[in-house]
Amino acid sequence: MKNNKKQIFLTEVMNQIRSKEAKNYVANELNFHVKEAKKVWMEKGLPECEAEDKAVEQMGSPTKLGIQMNKLHRPKVDWVLVLLLAAAMGLSFLPMFSLGYMKDLYYVIYKILIVLVGVAATVGVMLVDYRKWKKQGWLFYSIGMFLLFFLAFFSNTMINGLKLIKLGPVTIESLMALPFFYLAWASFFNNGKLRVWQFLLLFLSPILLLLAVPTISTIYLYSVMVFVMLWWSKFSKKVKWMISAGTLGTTMLTALLVLPFIKSYQIVRLLALLNPEKYAETEGYLILRIQELMSKAGWFGVTGTREFIPEAHTNFVFVSFTYHYGWIFSVLLVMILLLFAVRMMVIQPKIKDSFGQLLLIGGVALYGIQLISNIGMTLGLFPMTTMSLPFISYGLMPTLLNAILIGAVLSVYRRKDLVWSS
Amino acid sequence: MEDRLKHLKKKMDKKTFANVNFSEDHQKEIHRRINQQEERDEDILLSVMQLLAQEKTGHELTGLLRGRGIQKFENNEGFLYTMLHRLEQTGCIETKWDESGAKYYWLKNKGRKLLSKAEQKSAKHVLVLNELLGR
Numbered sequence: 309m310k311n312n313k314k315q316i317f318l319t320e321v322m323n324q325i326r327s328k329e330a331k332n333y334v335a336n337e338l339n340f341h342v343k344e345a346k347k348v349w350m351e352k353g354l355p356e357c358e359a360e361d362k363a364v365e366q367m368g369s370p371t372k373l374g375i376q377m378n379k380l381h382r383p384k385v386d387w388v389l390v391l392l393l394a395a396a397m398g399l400s401f402l403p404m405f406s407l408g409y410m411k412d413l414y415y416v417i418y419k420i421l422i423v424l425v426g427v428a429a430t431v432g433v434m435l436v437d438y439r440k441w442k443k444q445g446w447l448f449y450s451i452g453m454f455l456l457f458f459l460a461f462f463s464n465t466m467i468n469g470l471k472l473i474k475l476g477p478v479t480i481e482s483l484m485a486l487p488f489f490y491l492a493w494a495s496f497f498n499n500g501k502l503r504v505w506q507f508l509l510l511f512l513s514p515i516l517l518l519l520a521v522p523t524i525s526t527i528y529l530y531s532v533m534v535f536v537m538l539w540w541s542k543f544s545k546k547v548k549w550m551i552s553a554g555t556l557g558t559t560m561l562t563a564l565l566v567l568p569f570i571k572s573y574q575i576v577r578l579l580a581l582l583n584p585e586k587y588a589e590t591e592g593y594l595i596l597r598i599q600e601l602m603s604k605a606g607w608f609g610v611t612g613t614r615e616f617i618p619e620a621h622t623n624f625v626f627v628s629f630t631y632h633y634g635w636i637f638s639v640l641l642v643m644i645l646l647l648f649a650v651r652m653m654v655i656q657p658k659i660k661d662s663f664g665q666l667l668l669i670g671g672v673a674l675y676g677i678q679l680i681s682n683i684g685m686t687l688g689l690f691p692m693t694t695m696s697l698p699f700i701s702y703g704l705m706p707t708l709l710n711a712i713l714i715g716a717v718l719s720v721y722r723r724k725d726l727v728w729s730s
Numbered sequence: 731m732e733d734r735l736k737h738l739k740k741k742m743d744k745k746t747f748a749n750v751n752f753s754e755d756h757q758k759e760i761h762r763r764i765n766q767q768e769e770r771d772e773d774i775l776l777s778v779m780q781l782l783a784q785e786k787t788g789h790e791l792t793g794l795l796r797g798r799g800i801q802k803f804e805n806n807e808g809f810l811y812t813m814l815h816r817l818e819q820t821g822c823i824e825t826k827w828d829e830s831g832a833k834y835y836w837l838k839n840k841g842r843k844l845l846s847k848a849e850q851k852s853a854k855h856v857l858v859l860n861e862l863l864g865r
Contacts, residue, residue, distance in 0.1 A: 321808070337788065338808060340831050344789040345807070368806035376812045380819065658821075725819050 313361050314342055317370045324374025329437060330381035333726045342367065385434075386721045388651050393430060393714055395644050396699035397423050400707075403625050403700070406632035418477070422704050426711035433715025434722060442663050445495025449510070452488035455480070456517035463521075470694075471521050482518055482526040483705040486533070487712040489514060490674060493534050494666040497541035507538075507551055508558070525693045529677060536673035537666055581691050594618065595688050601631050602686065609634030621702040623694060626686045642683065645698060649676045652717055655724075664720040671713045678710070759805070772848075774802050778813060779845045782823055785836035788814060817841065 318339060322331040342363045349359035367373070401410075401419065409415040441448070459482055463471035473480040496502055496510065511534055518527045535555075539548055584592030584599075601617060604610055609632050620628035630638040649672055656668045675698055682697040684690030696706035774795075781794050791814075792807050803810045814835055817823045822841030826834045837845065 334811070336831065337811060337833050340787075340833070341789045341792075341807065341811075344787070345792075348793075366805050367808040370808070373808040373812070376809070377815070380812060380815050725815075 313364045314339070317342075317364045317367060320370035321374040321377065324371060325378045325381060327378075327381055327383050329723060329726050330377070330383075334377045334381065338367065338373075381725065383722050384724070386651070386655065386718055389648065389714060389718060389721075392644060392648050392651065393427075393699075393711075396648075397426065399641060399644070400700045400702075402633065403621055403629050403702070407620055407628060409621065419702065422702075422707050425704065426699075426707045429708055429711040430715040430718065433712055434718035436719060437723065438664065438667060438716060438719040439661070439723070441491050442495055442498060445492045445499070448488045448495065449492035452485040452492060453514060453517070455485040455488070456482060456514055456521070459485075460517050460520035470523060478704065481705040482521050482523045483529075483709050485514070486526065486529060486674065486709055487716075489530060490533060490670050490713070491667075491716070493537050494663060494670055497537055497543075497666055498663040500542035502543075504547065504551055504554065508554060511555065512558070523694070525681075525695050528681075528693075529674060532677045533670055533674045537670045540666060540669040542662065578691060581688070584688065594692060598624065598627050598686055599688060601627055605630045605632075605634055605638075607635050609637070622696060623682070623692075623701065624686060625697050625701045626683060629700070630686075641700070645679055645700070648698070648714070649679065655717070655721055659720055659724050661720075661724075664724070667716050667720050671717050675710060675713055678706075762804075771802075774800055775813070776845070776848060778810075779817075779822070779837060779841060779848075782835055782837045782841070785826075785834040787832045787834055791835070 318335045321338060322335050325331045325334060342360070345363035345366060346356075346359045349362050350356060354362060400423070404410050404415065404419055409419075459471055459473060459480065463473055465472040465474045465479070470481075502510075511531075514530060515527055518530065535552065538551060541548075543551075580586075580592040580595060584595040586592065597618075601615065609630070615631075617624060617628045617631060619625075626638070626641075629641060652668055652672045652675070656665060656672070659665050659668060678695060678698050681690050681693075682695045682701075685692055685695055696703060698710045699707060701707075777795060777798055777800060778791065781791060786794070788811055792803055792810055795803060795810075814823070818825055818835070822838060822844060823835050824838045825836075828834065
């Protein structure tokens with residue numbers, strides 16, 4: 309009974325606030341205020357009960373206060389990102405039209421499903437309070453490892469030498485493990501208790517499994533993401549340098565050991581990137597072919613004659629997009645996709661929670677590197693590999709990966725004003 | 731229409747207002763509000779911002795505002811927090827929770843710049859303050 313009046317007051321304030329997280333955030337602060345005010349009244353000689361009642365009375369109308377607080381702490385949605393997502397998802401249908409896939413019912417239904425699943429993933433992740441993930445690093449890491457382990461040793465499908473798991477209409481690729489490692493590393497770095505050897509062990513184990521899949525592009529995405537997050541984490545400069553140098557050293561050593569086993573065609577592939585004309589008949593062919601298609605496109609794209617474009621709806625979707633819709637459209641597309649990264653970087657300084665910041669940094673890294681690599685690949689600046697253009701490439705896994713990333717960023721944004729401790 | 735509203739007053743007296751009594755406390759409160767000096771919200775906001783040059787909790791702030799003779803938050807202390815939260819969201823003030831559960835507020839650079847501009851009292855900056863007051 310002692311707390312009665314205060315409890316009634318706080319409950320009434322909380323009743324007016326819709327967001328569950330904001331309720332506690334506001335109530336905690338008001339509770340502290342009442343406690344302090346009560347102390348003052350007790351010093352003035354009032355008995356405890358009366359002092360508290362007096363303190364509560366001084367607070368004013370709980371209903372009015374609650375209504376105002378509700379207005380202030382309405383969950384925030386970053387409409388810029390939502391709009392960009394809608395635009396990107398819409399634009400991802402364009403290559404389907406130009407490539408004639410829209411006539412094929414199977415492709416159409418599957419594409420629509422991909423978009424719907426992507427949107428659902430973004431909204432779902434956004435609604436979850438990201439602060440709950442802070443302590444779940446090991447859980448996410450285990451899920452990621454389990455997925456990779458399963459892919460490496462129990463895969464049931466092989467496409468182009470890549471191990472996959474086919475479950476009905478869904479094909480699980482190694483990309484699916486990345487969101488889990490993304491959340492896991494944000495949590496590990498936020499704790500800051502990681503030792504260098506622990507870091508190396510945790511960092512290299514997924515890579516070993518990825519080598520068994522084998523997929524160089526996922527390893528590349530994973531490594532870039534982890535290192536960008538490392539440099540933003542709480543570790544001291546010294547530790548960051550030590551970890552980076554250690555990993556680089558290990559990689560170089562491995563490279564030296566592996567060098568004799570590298571097949572000559574793999575070296576030729578890299579050489580072809582530098583000088584495609586010399587290998588025009590073999591490895592350089594694709595690079596030259598794509599350059600040719602891109603230059604034919606012109607400002608408004610090619611109409612009428614349809615030339616064959618390899619992997620036109622997945623890895624080289626940017627080539628087919630430019631070829632059919634022209635450079636103007638294609639620059640517009642790149643702008644929209646770049647705006648995702650720009651927007652995330654604009655939000656980042658506004659986030660006070662260190663875990664939230666790490667999620668944003670990791671998100672920008674993972675998203676940005678896909679974008680840059682894919683565009684670089686088509687412009688002949690980056691080795692050809694499996695890399696999708698975020699949101700535009702056809703495929704459930706890449707779309708889902710980026711949808712989850714954007715969802716995580718939106719979840720952080722939603723709660724940016726509700727930070728408990730700095 | 732007339733008929734339907736005929737007994738409204740009597741019914742209201744019997745049911746709705748049966749438990750309402752106009753106590754002496756109510757009377758006092760009304761008199762206090764009537765006699766309360768006209769306080770401009772802009773001035774209160776300026777006072778809050780000036781006081782936040784050093785970090786303070788909301789409770790410390792109410793005491794200091796009372797010391798300055800500002801009565802807006804008398805028996806209305808909760809509303810100081812709506813003002814503080816709005817300032818926090820606009821990025822004018824920085825906050826920090828400590829282990830005891832106290833939340834400290836202090837002026838950030840953006841708020842400091844705004845304060846010095848507003849203290850020079852140009853009409854344009856009253857508009858800026860209006861925005862901070864959520865109007």
